[in-house]
Amino acid sequence: MQISGNTVFIPGATSGIGLALALRLQAAGNTVVVGGRRADLLERIRAEHPVLDTVRIDTTDPESVRSAAKQVLTNHPDLDVLVTMAGIMRVEDWRTPAGFLDSAEATITTNVLGPIRLIAAFVEHLQSRPDATIMTVSSGLAFAPLAATPSYNASKAAIHLLSESLRLQLAGTSVHVVELEPPSVRTDLMPGQAESEFAMPLDAFVDEVMKLLETQPDATEIQVENVKFLRYGEARGDYADVVATLNRLDPHGR
Template sequence: MKTSGNTILITGGGSGLGRALAEAFHQRGNQVIIAGRRQAPLDEVALANPGIQTAVLDVTDSRDIEYFVQQIAHDYPHLNVVINNAGIMRAENWTADVVETETVKVTVETNLLAPILLTAGLMPLLRAQQQSTIVTVSSGLAFLPLASTPTYSATKAAIHSFSESLRHQLKGSNVDVVEIASPYLQTELMGARQASDPNAMPLAAFIEEVLHTLESQPEAKEVLVQRVLRQRFAAEKGQTAYQELFDLINGKR
C-alpha cells in the first residue's frame, strides 16, 4: 500500500485510532474522508485539519450503509482505500443470572458485520481504480483473547479470518487487503482511563510504527508492531506457552 496520493475513507474517524490515522494520512498528502455516527466529533477533526472531509454513517444500520456507499461513490469517484476502523469494546459478564445480549449484538454489528457490508458495497468502486487497498483493523486479541470482552475478541478473530480469505480471493487483482493488528493502545476505547494507562502503547508511537511499516514494506499484508508480536504468535509457541500468556493476561480463576 502506498502512503500518499490516495483518496482514503476511514470509519470511526472522529476519535482515537481513527482520528490518528486520518491525521497521519492527511499529513502525507492524501485526500481523507472520515466517517462516524455523530457529526460533531467529525467536525472537530476537520476544523483541526483543514482539508479532511466528513460523512455521517451509522455502521449498525445496513440501510444506512447502502445509502452511504452510493453517496461516497458519487462524491469521491476516485476512492481507492477504505480503512475499516470503527469498533466498540465492552466488558461482558457471562456468569450473571441473565446475560445481557445487547452488547453482544451491537459489538457484532459494529466490529464484524459493518466492515463486511461496507467492503462489499464499495468493491465495485475499488475495482474501478488502478490500484486499491482494503484495510482491516484487528487486534492482538484476535489471537489471544481477553476473557472479559469475549465478543470483542471473537469479532477481531473473525476479522483476521475474513481478511485472510478476502486477500486470497482477490489475489492477482487490483485490490489489496492489509490487516493492521493493534495492541492495547492509549485510546478511550474502554473509557477515559485507558487513554493514560501506562500499560497501553502510546497512540502516537503506534501510528509512527504503522506508517513506517507501510512505507518501508509497501507489500506488507499484515502490519504488526513490536508490542503485538507476543499475542500474534502466541499459538506458535505451543500450548503451554499459550496458556501461560493467557493466564497472565486474564488471571487464573
C-alpha cells in the first residue's frame, strides 16, 4: 500500500484506532472517508475535521452497507483503499448460555460478517482500479487467546485466515490484501482499556503503523513491535508461556 495519493474508506472510524488512522492518512496526502453508526459522532467529526468526509453505515445491517457503498462510490469514484475497521470486544462467561450467547452472536456479526459485507460491497470496484488495497484488521488475540473474550479472539482468528485466503484469490488482480494486527491499544474498545498500563498508547501505535506503511509498502501484515510477542509465540515455541503471561498481565481484557 502506498502511503499517499489514495482515496480511503474507513468504516468504524468515529473513535479510537480508526479515527486516529484516518487523520494520519489524510495528513499524509490521502482523501479519507470515515463511516460510523452514530450520526452525532459523524457530525462532530465533520465539525472538528472538515478535511474528512463522512458516511453513516451500520455493518450489522446489509442494506446499510449497500447504501453506504453506493454513496461512497458516487461521491468518490476513485476509491482505491478499503479499511475494514469496525469491531466490538466484550467480556464473556461461557459457563452458562446467559453469560455469552447474545454477546457471541453480536461479536461474530460485527467482527466477521461486517468485514465480509464490506468486501462484498467494494471488491468489484476495487478490481477496476489500477492499484487498490483491502486492509483487514485482526488482532494479536488472533494468535494467543485472552480467556475473558472468547468470541473476540475467534472473530479475529477468522479475519486472519480470511485475509490469507482472500490474498490468494486476488493474487492475479490489482487488489492487495494487507492485515493490520494491533496489540492492546489505549482506546475505549473495552472498559478501562484507555487507562491500561498494559495497552500501547494510541499515538505511538499509529506512529509506528504509518512508518511501517511508508517503509514496507509491499507488506502483507502490519505488525508493530508490541504485537510480535503474541503473533509469534507458536513459531518461537513459547506459546504456552505467551498465553499464561497474557492472561496474568491482562486478565480482564483491558
